[in-house]
Amino acid sequence: MPERTYRLVIGAARAGFAALGLRIDLHGAEHLPRTGGAVLASNHVSSPDFLFVGLVGRERGRYVRFLAKHGVFLPPVVGDAMRAMRHIEVDRAHGEIALRHAVQAVRAGEVVGIFPERTVSHSWELRPFRPGAAAVATWCQVPLVPVAVWGNHRIGRSGRGGRFGLRRGTPVTIIVGEPILPEPDADPYAVSEQLRARVATLLAEAVDTYPDRPSDDADRWWVPRSRGGTAPGVEDGLRIDEEGMRRADLAAERRARRSRRRARAAARQARRG
Secondary structure, three states: HHHHHHHHHHHHHHHHHHOOOOEEEEEEHHOOOOOOOEEEEEOOOOOOHHHHHHHHHHHOOOEEEEEHHHHHHOOOOHHHHHOOOEEEOHHHHHHHHHHHHHHHHHOOOOEEEEEEOHHHHHOOOOOOOHHHHHHHHHHHOOOEEEEEEEOHHHHEEOOOOOOOOOOOEEEEEEEEOOOEEOOOOOOOOHHHHHHHHHHHHHHHHHHHHHHOOOOOOOOOOOOOOOOOOOOOOOOEEEEEEEEHHHHHHHHHHHHHHHHHHHHHHHHHHHHHO
């Protein structure tokens, strides 16, 4: 059942990619082992990043079990699909629970996908990394595979000023680097810094080799400030990111409260009936 659902979702995603005429360029997928546990760790520039990082797994005949925030599992259809594909729910207040599930999956020979930045970076620059991906790879003694994705943050926005609207024919670059093999006694925080440096190098390569350039000044929104773009600077980006996480957490809590109220009401109705 999990793989059947996953295949259906992949098929739908690929049909969407084709309909949008996306030009996907994937390099280095051979760095992900074909068998055994592994951790894929990627930068995070858009909500659908998992669709593109997941292509690395499919290139190697693997299914990637992603850690995803709690709110993604709340909508009935989407949540059911996420659970069916054995993705791992993350409650930011209790992240250690998700890490335990990730360890179980990796020790069972699965590939687990983690975005160490925790949320989408609105500066398009790397945010600070949380040590979870490095910790899972170190504890389980499996390859920690760095990934950089670039260009997919343009898909849901127009070419001028970053206004919302689907964009056709967008190039998307995905680069997979050589895996890190942490020592059994390695400090996960030190491994996480090594991982961040690897992802930074891959991201720089993805930006340097990206086939598109802004068409004019109004089209520089998708380029980092450090490269002459008009994206928020790193500090402003971090503030926007944190505000976005707070709003998302509040919205998720409101949805959860509504769900609990509906469940209690249904239970009362069932008892009366």
